[in-house]
Amino acid sequence: MAEILRVSNIWKKFGGLIALRDVSFDVREGEILGIIGPNGAGKTTLFNIITGFLKPDQGRVYFYNEDITGKQPFELAKKGLVRTFQLVKPFLGMSVLDNVLIALYMRYGVLKGLSEDELIKEAREKLSFVGLLHRENLSADALPHGEKKKLEIARALALNPKVLLLDEPVGGLTTTEIDDIIRVIERIHASGVAIIIIEHNMRFIMRLSKRIIVLNFGKIIAEGSPEEIVSNQEVIKAYLGERFIARGK
Amino acid sequence: MEVITHLDIVSSILEQIIYGLMTGGIYAMIGVGLSMIFGVMRLSNFAHGEFYMLGAYLTYVLVSYMKFDPYVLAPLAAMFVGFVGIIINKILIKPLYEEIGRARGTAAFYFQDLRFILMTVGISIFLYDLALVVWKPIPIRVNTALSDMIIRVGPLSFGGQRIVTLIIAITSLITLYIFLKKTRIGKAIRALSQNPSAAMLVGVDAPKIYDITVFIALMLAGLAGGIVGPIFNLYPRMGLDVVPKAFVVVILGGIGNIIGSIYAGFFLGVVENLGGYFLGTEYREVIGFVLMILTLWLRPQGLLGIRR
Amino acid sequence: MLGLSSKTLKETLPLYLLGITVFSLIPLFASEYIIHVMIITFIYMILASSLDILVGYTGALNLGHAAFFAIGAYTSTLLSMRVGVSPWLGLIIGGFLSMIFGIIIGVPCLRLRGPYLAISTLGFGVIIYVLLINLEWLTRGPLGIPGIPPLPGFGSLNFTNRITYYYFAMLMSLTSILILKLLTISRFGKILIAIREDEEAAKAIGVNIAFYRLAAFMISSFFAGLAGGIYAHYVRYINPDLSALGESISVLTKTLLGGFGTIIGPSIGALVLTFLEELLRPLLEYRFLIYSLIIILIVRFLPGGLYSILARYLSTQHSILAYFKWWSYGRDLKSK
Numbered sequence: 001m002a003e004i005l006r007v008s009n010i011w012k013k014f015g016g017l018i019a020l021r022d023v024s025f026d027v028r029e030g031e032i033l034g035i036i037g038p039n040g041a042g043k044t045t046l047f048n049i050i051t052g053f054l055k056p057d058q059g060r061v062y063f064y065n066e067d068i069t070g071k072q073p074f075e076l077a078k079k080g081l082v083r084t085f086q087l088v089k090p091f092l093g094m095s096v097l098d099n100v101l102i103a104l105y106m107r108y109g110v111l112k113g114l115s116e117d118e119l120i121k122e123a124r125e126k127l128s129f130v131g132l133l134h135r136e137n138l139s140a141d142a143l144p145h146g147e148k149k150k151l152e153i154a155r156a157l158a159l160n161p162k163v164l165l166l167d168e169p170v171g172g173l174t175t176t177e178i179d180d181i182i183r184v185i186e187r188i189h190a191s192g193v194a195i196i197i198i199e200h201n202m203r204f205i206m207r208l209s210k211r212i213i214v215l216n217f218g219k220i221i222a223e224g225s226p227e228e229i230v231s232n233q234e235v236i237k238a239y240l241g242e243r244f245i246a247r248g249k
Numbered sequence: 250m251e252v253i254t255h256l257d258i259v260s261s262i263l264e265q266i267i268y269g270l271m272t273g274g275i276y277a278m279i280g281v282g283l284s285m286i287f288g289v290m291r292l293s294n295f296a297h298g299e300f301y302m303l304g305a306y307l308t309y310v311l312v313s314y315m316k317f318d319p320y321v322l323a324p325l326a327a328m329f330v331g332f333v334g335i336i337i338n339k340i341l342i343k344p345l346y347e348e349i350g351r352a353r354g355t356a357a358f359y360f361q362d363l364r365f366i367l368m369t370v371g372i373s374i375f376l377y378d379l380a381l382v383v384w385k386p387i388p389i390r391v392n393t394a395l396s397d398m399i400i401r402v403g404p405l406s407f408g409g410q411r412i413v414t415l416i417i418a419i420t421s422l423i424t425l426y427i428f429l430k431k432t433r434i435g436k437a438i439r440a441l442s443q444n445p446s447a448a449m450l451v452g453v454d455a456p457k458i459y460d461i462t463v464f465i466a467l468m469l470a471g472l473a474g475g476i477v478g479p480i481f482n483l484y485p486r487m488g489l490d491v492v493p494k495a496f497v498v499v500i501l502g503g504i505g506n507i508i509g510s511i512y513a514g515f516f517l518g519v520v521e522n523l524g525g526y527f528l529g530t531e532y533r534e535v536i537g538f539v540l541m542i543l544t545l546w547l548r549p550q551g552l553l554g555i556r557r
Numbered sequence: 558m559l560g561l562s563s564k565t566l567k568e569t570l571p572l573y574l575l576g577i578t579v580f581s582l583i584p585l586f587a588s589e590y591i592i593h594v595m596i597i598t599f600i601y602m603i604l605a606s607s608l609d610i611l612v613g614y615t616g617a618l619n620l621g622h623a624a625f626f627a628i629g630a631y632t633s634t635l636l637s638m639r640v641g642v643s644p645w646l647g648l649i650i651g652g653f654l655s656m657i658f659g660i661i662i663g664v665p666c667l668r669l670r671g672p673y674l675a676i677s678t679l680g681f682g683v684i685i686y687v688l689l690i691n692l693e694w695l696t697r698g699p700l701g702i703p704g705i706p707p708l709p710g711f712g713s714l715n716f717t718n719r720i721t722y723y724y725f726a727m728l729m730s731l732t733s734i735l736i737l738k739l740l741t742i743s744r745f746g747k748i749l750i751a752i753r754e755d756e757e758a759a760k761a762i763g764v765n766i767a768f769y770r771l772a773a774f775m776i777s778s779f780f781a782g783l784a785g786g787i788y789a790h791y792v793r794y795i796n797p798d799l800s801a802l803g804e805s806i807s808v809l810t811k812t813l814l815g816g817f818g819t820i821i822g823p824s825i826g827a828l829v830l831t832f833l834e835e836l837l838r839p840l841l842e843y844r845f846l847i848y849s850l851i852i853i854l855i856v857r858f859l860p861g862g863l864y865s866i867l868a869r870y871l872s873t874q875h876s877i878l879a880y881f882k883w884w885s886y887g888r889d890l891k892s893k
């Protein structure tokens with residue numbers, strides 16, 4: 001499997017705090033990579049650096065062998081490197097449909113080509129994919145939390161990502177909602193998109209990822225399959241005091 | 250001939266610097282309050298200058314009725330101004346805060362919302378026009394016994410009132426400095442200003458601190474106004490004219506850096522005077538803005554790099 | 558093009574034509590004085606609506622909008638008086654020069670948000686004001702420039718005739734507003750709204766914030782400059798006060814009163830306030846008192862402005878009314 005995203009020796013400091021310490025890993029085509037770690041381990045900072053919201057102090061990021069370190073988020077989105085946010089960021093003043101439609105504008109070009117009707121059709125497809133089509137005319141701020149999370153994913157999908165970075169996609173969701181999202185992600189996976197997921201929900205991560213990276217205090221302390229991670233001494237130490245059960249994959 | 254000319258220039262420059270420090274003291278008093286309110290409440294108080302103006306006019310009124318010296322009555326006027334601020338905060342700002350809070354739900358963005366800026370702009374113009382109506386656009390001079398006193402320092406001479414103004418400015422700023430650095434409340438204020446969530450996590454009572462901050466900030470502004478009467482003419486627009494300078498001070502000192510704005514105030518005063526001396530007085534006003542825009546663009550952490 | 562379907566145009570154009578018809582009727586029964594006030598109103602309608610592109614759509618508070626107005630006015634004036642350019646050309650060039658200043662002011666402001674942006678634009682306004690006062694060799698300083706030539710007529714049209722100018726101002730105004738409105742309904746407009754709603758999210762979906770912000774500044778300042786030119790060749794006297802902070806606040810109040818984020822709303826606000834200003838001429842002292850009370854009350858109690866009252870009685874399915882919701886914050890229209 002070819003690697004399509006490579007993170008190389010990333011360091012990031014905030015004042016005196018070292019948020020990321022020599023972080024390196026790669027992401028292979030079509031895989032689902034999980035990133036876990038205690039709060040404050042640096043996971044979202046890592047996402048921010050990969051997607052251009054932050055610049056690393058040292059290190060580089062390669063996307064399809066192109067050095068994208070420090071490039072602007074909007075450039076990366078156009079290349080197919082797309083992220084969602086931990087605290088959902090829908091465009092509140094716009095309808096659900098428009099939230100996705102706008103992403104399509106950016107993808108196909110504002111002035112160009114496709115007619116409005118064609119784009120609306122595709123936007124509806126994306127909404128169906130996550131199960132939000134019945135909400136298309138609703139204002140985004142009226143959605144319950146779980147559906148906002150789905151909208152976040154639909155919008156990201158509209159950009160036709162090659163690599164999708166999901167930051168805590170099931171944070172604060174009920175078990176049923178989580179199962180919904182699991183199904184959505186499995187379908188995204190089936191379409192060949194590589195996915196990186198940051199999550200705290202162990203059942204969720206174990207279920208979806210074939211490979212997991214564990215971050216603690218900005219360093220990668222373990223990398224491997226879910227089974228390997230669960231029995232890894234370092235990982236258990238990091239989570240000392242927190243009980244988790246890896247159940248059913 | 251040449252030696253005298255050089256001395257002339259040097260003493261002129263020195264004079265500009267010292268006058269600059271005096272004006273700078275006023276700028277610092279107003280600017281630090283603005284910085285505090287912004288830092289603690291994330292509220293850009295466009296009406297800040299009006300409290301300076303109110304302090305000035307109130308002192309004038311007290312002086313006219315009680316026949317005491319303005320330097321004695323200014324603190325009194327200042328406290329009254331502080332209370333007015335608390336009332337306005339209560340009737341207009343807090344309800345807006347709650348209303349937007351209910352709708353938006355994210356703490357960080359409350360005060361940065363457009364509506365707050367507009368609200369403070371509205372308050373600012375209201376107070377301005379109030380002054381315009383009550384006191385008319387006629388410049389007013391406030392007299393003090395010290396007006397006749399002249400103090401000489403080397404080749405330079407200054408009116409007594411300027412020296413007293415500078416002394417009061419420096420004293421109040423030093424007091425504030427000590428308050429901010431040493432007292433618990435002061436530290437709470439600085440903590441909220443630097444990192445609101447962390448501060449609240451360690452138990453800082455935000456609403457109470459807001460009220461205290463507003464009071465102190467506006468009182469300082471009012472005091473600045475009160476002590477300025479013997480030096481500059483009072484006119485209703487003085488608040489509007491000074492508030493952009495106050496913002497310049499806040500930005501030069503570094504956004505969120507309360508201590509920095511104290512230094513920045515003095516800095517602005519001096520730079521304005523020197524700039525006016527070299528470029529001509531017509532361009533005095535824009536110097537601050539140009540510096541501010543450059544700072545925002547190139548060095549947003551503040552021109553001076555003062556530690557918070 | 559730009560995502561404007563023929564459906565949208567079919568909904569917008571009739572309103573435009575309706576507006577033209579209604580306003581066209583006014584000179585038939587109105588006094589000379591009312592016609593004069595209406596001309597001023599039309600000019601302010603362009604100003605207020607152009608400000609809305611920045612404030613209501615991009616979320617950038619411009620406290621120095623009057624500066625663009627003044628630049629347009631001075632440009633057209635100086636070109637027609639000193640260089641002998643036809644005022645018609647002067648109008649357009651005035652708009653473009655204003656647009657260039659929009660770029661000059663916009664570029665440093667690209668990375669700024671909220672209050673920093675606001676105070677920077679205020680600063681620019683002051684800088685322009687000071688320049689207009691002090692560059693006396695160019696602008697005659699505080700004395701201003703009297704005797705500005707009127708727009709040269711053609712055919713049987715004479716632009717010194719107030720009624721002719723009325724129709725001219727009306728057409729310029731309503732057409733500008735139409736263009737601005739269409740821009741905001743288009744894809745471009747939706748992207749501006751997205752930037753306003755959530756800048757980070759907009760970045761994440763591929764929006765180049767700097768580009769759109771700058772574009773908004775340019776559009777906004779172009780129309781403001783155009784308005785300035787139309788003013789100059791009507792009133793035929795200009796002075797630096799046109800760029801003063803008070804004027805900027807005045808425009809802001811009109812936009813606010815009408816309702817941010819609607820283009821049409823600010824025009825309504827301009828209409829109401831210009832007439833109010835005329836009525837209150839005897840109370841000039843209290844003028845700002847009333848302005849400020851309007852600002853305070855609207856911000857506190859009716860943030861959607863007059864437009865939001867209007868919109869409650871009109872169908873919300875109408876595409877034109879779709880995006881006033883910013884100020885509603887979910888209070889009334891939760892779902893369509």
